[in-house]
Amino acid sequence: MSQFANYIGGQWVESDKLSRNVNPSNLDDVIGEFAQADAAQTHQAIAAARAAFPAWSQSTPQQRFDVLDRVGTVILERKAELGKLLAREEGKTLPEAIGEVGRAGQIFKFFAGETLRVGGEIVPSVRPGMTVEITREPLGVIGMITPWNFPIAIPAWKIAPALAYGNCVVIKPADLVPASTWELVRIIAEAGAPAGVINLVMGRGSVVGEILVESEGIDAISFTGSVATGRAIGAKCVQKGKKFQLEMGGKNPMVVLDDADLDVAVEACVNGSFYSTGQRCTASSRLIVTEGIHDRFVEAVKTRLSKIRVGDALDESTQIGPVVDERQLEQDERYIAIAREEGGTVFGGERVERATRGFFLAPALVTGTTPDMRINREEVFGPVASVIKVKDYNEALAVANDTEFGLSAGICTTSLKYANHFKRNVQAGMVMINTATAGVDYHVPFGGRKGSSYGPREQGSYAREFYTTVKTSYVFSGAI
Numbered sequence: 001m002s003q004f005a006n007y008i009g010g011q012w013v014e015s016d017k018l019s020r021n022v023n024p025s026n027l028d029d030v031i032g033e034f035a036q037a038d039a040a041q042t043h044q045a046i047a048a049a050r051a052a053f054p055a056w057s058q059s060t061p062q063q064r065f066d067v068l069d070r071v072g073t074v075i076l077e078r079k080a081e082l083g084k085l086l087a088r089e090e091g092k093t094l095p096e097a098i099g100e101v102g103r104a105g106q107i108f109k110f111f112a113g114e115t116l117r118v119g120g121e122i123v124p125s126v127r128p129g130m131t132v133e134i135t136r137e138p139l140g141v142i143g144m145i146t147p148w149n150f151p152i153a154i155p156a157w158k159i160a161p162a163l164a165y166g167n168c169v170v171i172k173p174a175d176l177v178p179a180s181t182w183e184l185v186r187i188i189a190e191a192g193a194p195a196g197v198i199n200l201v202m203g204r205g206s207v208v209g210e211i212l213v214e215s216e217g218i219d220a221i222s223f224t225g226s227v228a229t230g231r232a233i234g235a236k237c238v239q240k241g242k243k244f245q246l247e248m249g250g251k252n253p254m255v256v257l258d259d260a261d262l263d264v265a266v267e268a269c270v271n272g273s274f275y276s277t278g279q280r281c282t283a284s285s286r287l288i289v290t291e292g293i294h295d296r297f298v299e300a301v302k303t304r305l306s307k308i309r310v311g312d313a314l315d316e317s318t319q320i321g322p323v324v325d326e327r328q329l330e331q332d333e334r335y336i337a338i339a340r341e342e343g344g345t346v347f348g349g350e351r352v353e354r355a356t357r358g359f360f361l362a363p364a365l366v367t368g369t370t371p372d373m374r375i376n377r378e379e380v381f382g383p384v385a386s387v388i389k390v391k392d393y394n395e396a397l398a399v400a401n402d403t404e405f406g407l408s409a410g411i412c413t414t415s416l417k418y419a420n421h422f423k424r425n426v427q428a429g430m431v432m433i434n435t436a437t438a439g440v441d442y443h444v445p446f447g448g449r450k451g452s453s454y455g456p457r458e459q460g461s462y463a464r465e466f467y468t469t470v471k472t473s474y475v476f477s478g479a480i
């Protein structure tokens, strides 16, 4: 059985405690045993990052460009192999996994370019003989805590900007899926990142994650995961006076209006709700459909779902892979049962047997639901979507906004009037017109509002808001 060590201060450091990474498509396939960092190793990683910070923060943009650019090149060259690993550990289909790896590679390429674009401003002072300079500096050591559903893209979209702007990193990936992040860290190390600039400490959030949040040696925390964990981390960061950024859950609405192109709407909803096994923070979990198109839409979605192939993530014919683990599968089933008890009608949603032992669940569409039901208020995080029938656009918009979340929102319509109004008035960080709520570009800001996000946006050049701090300098040149 292959064993994988933590990466601390430029060394691969083994640990007595190991955690098994199991393929959710085939429970007999163990990807490897991954070291669980203890408290001492986590503190060592933080100390190594602190020691590396002075030199890395003063490195030239060219040095950082070269490292990030090489990382991007290697990831893109190894896309197929890394995608296979990702599909094996997380369960998204091979094309989805290769797509995620490709995205990670492009993110490194983008942020290689960002090292050259930091710049600053020179502003005339209101006082004679004075000039004001506004510049950006790195924050220091960033602690990163990531979830299981994008095992390479989320670490990439945190690590790449952190390094680009001159910070050092200690990352703790989700315990369930450490392999893709492990490979990513190895690529960064081999691309020439100096010892201590990138550190990997695998293990439980309750051990490793808590130390990162509490440690005086960590200047800022970038977290993606559930609302409960995120809010607890945020509260601790406030107490410690640490900068933090939280990307959390969603209950994303997709509105389908009477005038929608039915094929476009069905494609957007099936993709947004069920692909990647619905395990995307941007998944469309509430389908809000006006009454004139409701029945035709529901029938068309059911027809599509009945033909969808659920199975082994590595099988070429599979369109929806397994649920990530037993705990998540039970959560999906619990919500399907609750929806039924509350009066919803469930299509699909049963466990599926395949040649291998795995966590296979047929996608579930719950019809006849109302906005107050739990299925429409709480994040399920699986291949489960509910349909809410509404009278008209105004009711659809009100229902779309009737949630504590605000990550992504979509509308399917052929009306420019409704599309524009929705774009302006829906309470979400990202809006999609005639396309799925999930699936975004890598060079533009990503994030939400309300209970979904806290702090500056991730990705694109907006990422610099989090990973840098602003300095205002006054230069008095005097009179000649």
Ligand code: NDP
Pocket (backbone or CB within 6 Å): 145, 146, 147, 148, 149, 150, 172, 173, 174, 175, 176, 203, 204, 205, 206, 208, 209, 210, 213, 224, 225, 226, 227, 229, 230, 232, 233, 247, 248, 249, 250, 280, 281, 379, 381, 407, 452
């Ligand atoms: P969790 O909140 O359970 O875990 C996220 C990370 O936090 C894991 O690495 C976990 O460690 C760690 N953690 C757990 N407890 C603590 C603690 N006390 N202190 C510090 N770290 C801790 O989320 P999931 O992994 O289950 O991910 C699913 C969630 O992520 C969903 O709610 C989803 O919406 C959200 N998400 C949001 C995205 C966004 O950008 N808005 C993108 C993707 C997902 P451990 O490995 O031990 O569990």
